[in-house]
Amino acid sequence: MKYIEKLAKIDRRIIYLILFLTVLLPYLFKISLPMKPLPEVVQAYREIDRLPAGSVVMISIDYDAASMPEVQPMLYAILRHCFSKDLKIIMLGHWPLGIPLGIAALEDVAKEYGKKYGEDYVFLGYRPGVAAVMINMGKEIRSVFREDYWGTPLDSLPMMRNVHTYDDIAILVGFEAGSTGDYWVQYAQARYNQKIILGGTAVVAPDWYPYLQSRQIVGLIGGLRGAADYENLVHHKALAYYGMTPQAAVHILIVIFIILGNIGYLALRRRK
Amino acid sequence: MAQVFWTWVAAFLTLAIFSFLYKDNPFYKFAEHIYVGSSAAFWFVYLWYFDIKPKLIDGWRYNTGFEKYILIIPAVLSIFMLMRFIRPLAWLSRWAIAFTVGMAAGLGITAALQGYLVPQIQATFLPLWVSKGSFWHSLGISINNFVLVLGTIVTIFYFYFSKEHKGTLGALSRAGIVFIMVAFGASFGYTVMARISLLIGRVYFLIHDWLHIV
Numbered sequence: 001m002k003y004i005e006k007l008a009k010i011d012r013r014i015i016y017l018i019l020f021l022t023v024l025l026p027y028l029f030k031i032s033l034p035m036k037p038l039p040e041v042v043q044a045y046r047e048i049d050r051l052p053a054g055s056v057v058m059i060s061i062d063y064d065a066a067s068m069p070e071v072q073p074m075l076y077a078i079l080r081h082c083f084s085k086d087l088k089i090i091m092l093g094h095w096p097l098g099i100p101l102g103i104a105a106l107e108d109v110a111k112e113y114g115k116k117y118g119e120d121y122v123f124l125g126y127r128p129g130v131a132a133v134m135i136n137m138g139k140e141i142r143s144v145f146r147e148d149y150w151g152t153p154l155d156s157l158p159m160m161r162n163v164h165t166y167d168d169i170a171i172l173v174g175f176e177a178g179s180t181g182d183y184w185v186q187y188a189q190a191r192y193n194q195k196i197i198l199g200g201t202a203v204v205a206p207d208w209y210p211y212l213q214s215r216q217i218v219g220l221i222g223g224l225r226g227a228a229d230y231e232n233l234v235h236h237k238a239l240a241y242y243g244m245t246p247q248a249a250v251h252i253l254i255v256i257f258i259i260l261g262n263i264g265y266l267a268l269r270r271r272k
Numbered sequence: 273m274a275q276v277f278w279t280w281v282a283a284f285l286t287l288a289i290f291s292f293l294y295k296d297n298p299f300y301k302f303a304e305h306i307y308v309g310s311s312a313a314f315w316f317v318y319l320w321y322f323d324i325k326p327k328l329i330d331g332w333r334y335n336t337g338f339e340k341y342i343l344i345i346p347a348v349l350s351i352f353m354l355m356r357f358i359r360p361l362a363w364l365s366r367w368a369i370a371f372t373v374g375m376a377a378g379l380g381i382t383a384a385l386q387g388y389l390v391p392q393i394q395a396t397f398l399p400l401w402v403s404k405g406s407f408w409h410s411l412g413i414s415i416n417n418f419v420l421v422l423g424t425i426v427t428i429f430y431f432y433f434s435k436e437h438k439g440t441l442g443a444l445s446r447a448g449i450v451f452i453m454v455a456f457g458a459s460f461g462y463t464v465m466a467r468i469s470l471l472i473g474r475v476y477f478l479i480h481d482w483l484h485i486v
Contacts, residue, residue, distance in 0.1 A: 016293045023468075023475045027486050069473020070466060096318040097311075128323045131379050186387030202466035206459045213420070214395030216387070223462065224469040243472045250468045 005271070008264025015257065022253050026245040033245050037229035040212055044197045044219020045233045047171060048078070053086035055170035056163055060184065061093030061102035063177035067201045068101060071175050073240035074199045074227035075105045078173055081234045083113040083120070088159050090169070092124040092145070094133070094180050099126050103149075118157040125149030130180060134187040138166050138194075166192040171218070176200035181208060185216050199226060283482040286474050396424045423451040 025031075037045075048057070059078070063071045082089055091106055093099050103123060110121055117123075124145045127133050136143045141164060147153050154160045162168060172194050174184045181198045188194040195218050198208050202223025211217045221230055224247055227240035288303035328350075331343050353368040355361040398417040403410050429441060430448030437445045479485045 013294060019471070020475070023472055024479065027476065027479060030486075066470075069476075070469045096322060097314060126318075126322050128327070131383070182388075183383070186383035190383070190387030190391070202462040202469065206455075206462045210392055210395070214391045216391055223465050224472070225465065239473075239476065243469065243476065246472050246475070247465065247468055250471075251465070254464060 004267040005264055007260045008268055010260075019250060019253065022249045023246040026249055027242070031245050032242065033248055035228060035232060035241075035244060037233055038222075038226065040220040040222070041226050041229040042233065044199070044221055045081070045230060047195070047197060047218045048081055048087070048173075049085070051085065051087055051170050054088065056088045056090060056159075056168060057082050058090045058092070058169045058172045059102070060172065060174045060180070061091065061098040062095050062180035063101075063175055063200070064095050064097035065101065067177035069239075069243075070201050070224050070227065071177060071199065072101060072105065073224070073238060073243075074221050074230055075102070075175055076109060076238065077227060077230040077234050077236065077240075078199070078221075079105060079109040080112070080236055081230075083109055083115055084234070086120075087170075089121040090124060090160075090163065091121070093126050094130050095177070096126050099149075118152075119159055122154075122157055122159055123149045130183055131187055134183060135191065138188065138192040140164055166194040169194065171195045171197060173197045173199065176204055178204065185211050189216050197221070199230075279481055283478060286478060290474075396421055422447075427451050 051057070059075070061075075079089065089106065091102050093102055106121060106123060110117070115121055124141075125148065127144050133144050141160075142154055145154060148157065166172075166188060172184065172188060174181045174196060176198060177200060181200060181204065184194075184196055184198070189196050196216070197219040198205075198211070198217050199221035200208075200223075202225070205220065205222030205226070208217060208220050208222075212220050221227065224240050224243050228244045231237050231239075231241045285303045285306065288299040291297055292300040328343060328347060332340060335343070349368040349371055352364040354365075355363075356365040398421055400414060400418050400421065401410075402413040402417065404413060426444050426448040428448070429444040430452065432441070432445070435441055476486075
């Protein structure tokens with residue numbers, strides 16, 4: 001009985017150590033588990049995959065370094081998918097602290113696929129006023145972004161000459177760590193009927209399933225699992241995919257801890 | 273060389289923050305203060321370079337006519353907002369707050385109705401029997417639709433407070449709680465996954481970028 005009661009009083013530092021080892025060991029022993037992509041991620045993949053070459057995809061960076069481990073892998077995977085299909089990318093962001101992350105990923109992947117700035121991709125940067133930015137871009141992108149992030153007028157960039165409103169953008173992909181994804185749906189989708197895919201942290205992803213069910217968004221990439229699925233679909237297994245084994249191991253560990261904690265709690269209660 | 277140096281700095285700061293899990297210590301405090309200070313500085317620079325300078329200062333310098341003089345209104349409202357720090361003039365900040373609240377409410381109400389409430393209500397008008405493909409496929413979709421419609425109705429009943437939750441209303445609202453709990457459980461499960469993902473990201477950084485073990 002004593003041992004069972006001890007289960008409810010395990011030192012939290014021991015739990016942290018076991019948790020740390022559970023994350024570490026699958027990496028050290030290179031263990032990987034088979035995965036079947038989630039339907040909502042497959043839906044997002046298919047929407048992008050069926051776009052004809054030359055279509056414009058707008059990507060919004062609405063997260064920062066705190067969400068990087070989850071969201072950055074999905075940004076890389078989507079960029080690889082878009083560039084491999086010769087789609088054009090316009091990137092912007094509503095989170096100023098995330099702008100450097102967007103630039104880093106865009107330049108990395110563009111280099112990988114030999115894409116040229118101004119012809120294949122453009123970085124617009126950040127403008128304040130989330131809702132006002134989204135609404136005004138529906139009328140004319142230049143009313144918000146007269147120039148790109150580096151101060152080049154938009155009309156001097158070949159790719160931007162025929163891009164003026166959401167009508168010229170095939171799909172908008174929002175990478176989110178907060179409520180900006182809701183704004184994209186409420187302003188760009190509801191007012192301008194813009195097709196939207198949302199990708200974001202696992203904390204915000206559950207709130208988007210109603211949008212998926214009502215077809216206000218055409219795909220959903222949620223958390224590290226969603227990123228891993230997309231990496232799998234574009235046949236470029238990277239950070240997220242290899243992170244799924246530690247993720248699965250930790251989930252099993254947490255379930256075990258919950259069961260043990262409850263056994264200990266019940267034993268203590270019975271004694272009282 | 274610079275990359276190696278910054279990788280070591282990042283690794284040190286990661287371990288310093290993790291050290292809090294053992295107990296509070298000077299390394300943790302040091303890392304925490306660096307984080308707060310650098311975030312504040314970054315925000316300040318960004319607000320200056322992406323908000324105040326291009327929108328207000330450059331706007332005043334390069335715009336003409338209406339586009340130039342309209343900028344007086346946000347400039348004055350911004351100064352009013354700062355008046356919060358001067359007690360005798362603090363009341364002026366309410367004008368700026370009133371403008372912000374009014375604008376946000378106007379935008380928010382339209383957006384919520386047009387972009388959330390109406391489409392979500394429309395999406396619950398579902399057939400309770402769908403004939404599509406095989407019998408089992410049809411049954412699966414029909415059950416999904418039924419659960420969705422039932423869940424929406426009983427959850428709304430849970431938030432009906434004008435009558436005591438007894439009898440039929442009590443039973444419906446209790447069913448509503450079950451659906452709400454399932455939703456909370458799903459959200460909690462996702463949140464656990466998110467937090468573990470952050471740990472995985474840091475551990476991968478330590479063993480891959482810093483120690484080069486994997």
